[in-house]
Amino acid sequence: NAGVMQNPRHLVRRRGQEARLRCSPMKGHSHVYWYRQLPEEGLKFMVYLQKENIIDESGMPKERFSAEFPKEGPSILRIQQVVRGDSAAYFCASSPSGHRTLKTQYFGPGTRLLVL
Amino acid sequence: SQQGEEDPQALSIQEGENATMNCSYKTSINNLQWYRQNSGRGLVHLILIRSNEREKHSGRLRVTLDTSKKSSSLLITASRAADTASYFCATGPGGVQGAQKLVFGQGTRLTINP
Numbered sequence: 322n323a324g325v326m327q328n329p330r331h332l333v334r335r336r337g338q339e340a341r342l343r344c345s346p347m348k349g350h351s352h353v354y355w356y357r358q359l360p361e362e363g364l365k366f367m368v369y370l371q372k373e374n375i376i377d378e379s380g381m382p383k384e385r386f387s388a389e390f391p392k393e394g395p396s397i398l399r400i401q402q403v404v405r406g407d408s409a410a411y412f413c414a415s416s417p418s419g420h421r422t423l424k425t426q427y428f429g430p431g432t433r434l435l436v437l
Numbered sequence: 438s439q440q441g442e443e444d445p446q447a448l449s450i451q452e453g454e455n456a457t458m459n460c461s462y463k464t465s466i467n468n469l470q471w472y473r474q475n476s477g478r479g480l481v482h483l484i485l486i487r488s489n490e491r492e493k494h495s496g497r498l499r500v501t502l503d504t505s506k507k508s509s510s511l512l513i514t515a516s517r518a519a520d521t522a523s524y525f526c527a528t529g530p531g532g533v534q535g536a537q538k539l540v541f542g543q544g545t546r547l548t549i550n551p
Contacts, residue, residue, distance in 0.1 A: 325479075354537070363525055363541035364480070377538060412479060414539075425470070426539060428480040 323348065325415050325429035326395075333435045340400040340407070342432045346415030353396040354414040354426055355388060364412060370396060403436045410434075442542050443526060449548040456513045458545040460526030461506075468529045469502055470539070471511050473522045480525070483511075516549045523547070 326345040334340050346353050352371055356364040369377040370390040381388065385403075390396040400407055410433045414426035444459045460469070468487050472480040486493045486502045486509070493500045499512040513520055523546050527539040 352537070354539075356539075356541075363543045364527075364539075366538045366540065369537045379538070414480075425482055425485055427482065428472075430479040433477075 325413055325427055327411075327413050327429035327432050329432060330430060331433050331435070333437065334403050335437050336404055337402050340403050340434055340436075342398040342400075342411050342413075342434070343395040344398070344413030344415075344429060345395040346413075347417075347427055350415035350417050350427075352416045353390050354416075355396075355398050356412045356414065358410040358412060358431075360409075367398075400434075403434075405436045408434055408436045443524070443545045445545060446543065447546045447548070449550060450516060452516060452518055452549050452551050454516055456516050456520070456547055456549075458511045458524050458547070460509045460511070460542055462509075462526075462528050462540075462542075463507065466504075466528045469500075469509050470527045470529070471498075471500060471509075472525045472527060472541075474525065474544070475522045483524075513547075516547075518549050518551050521547060521549045 325347055328343050332340055354369050355367040357367055358364045366380040368381050368388045372390055373392050385401045387399045410431045412431045413429045416426045442461050450456055466488055468485055470485045471483040473483055474480050484493060484495050484498055484500050486500050488504055491502055497514045502509045509526055523544040525541050525544045527541045
């Protein structure tokens with residue numbers, strides 16, 4: 322059973338370009354979470370999605386960032402017009418459906434975004 | 438602001454010794470989880486303790502939770518070089534909607550010296 326898959330593992334973009342980060346949850350998991358980690362810091366929640374629904378996007382910046390989890394295919398975190406401050410590691414996690422309060426989140430290896 | 442704060446920020450011990458890391462948080466929680474992160478890698482889930490539990494064991498790991506003090510500790514016994522990593526506590530806040538949003542501390546960087 323493959324774990325959470327993220328690609329690319331490393332992404333380099335110039336200021337003003339778009340970054341697309343993909344996440345495939347573990348088999349059987351229908352809940353996806355995106356977190357951002359700045360150097361030497363802990364992870365910060367960005368968004369929580371279920372298939373075709375954004376459940377909680379309270380951690381998403383108001384502009385340039387968007388996320389989706391379509392019925393088919395991976396979840397996508399999209400950053401438009403990237404700036405140097407977007408450089409960070411972006412982690413995706415997934416969890417199974419079921420009791421809402423006791424689900425362990427399983428993390429992918431992350432995508433390290435560098436904005437030049 | 439971050440919910441959890443780990444203490445110490447960095448810890449260096451000799452192989453075979455025990456390592457204790459602490460985590461404090463501010464608001465009510467449903468559960469508290471500990472994760473390990475090796476340098477440049479993703480997070481590995483270690484253990485989850487529910488708000489109505491006081492202590493939990495998993496192999497060489499022992500986690501305690503004191504909800505009255507809003508604190509938790511992670512003890513790694515008989516440390517090994519492979520335990521070198523950053524360790525994060527993450528809280529699942531109380532409330533139905535908030536239960537899904539893990540709030541991470543800054544982490545403790547543990548170094549095990551051979």
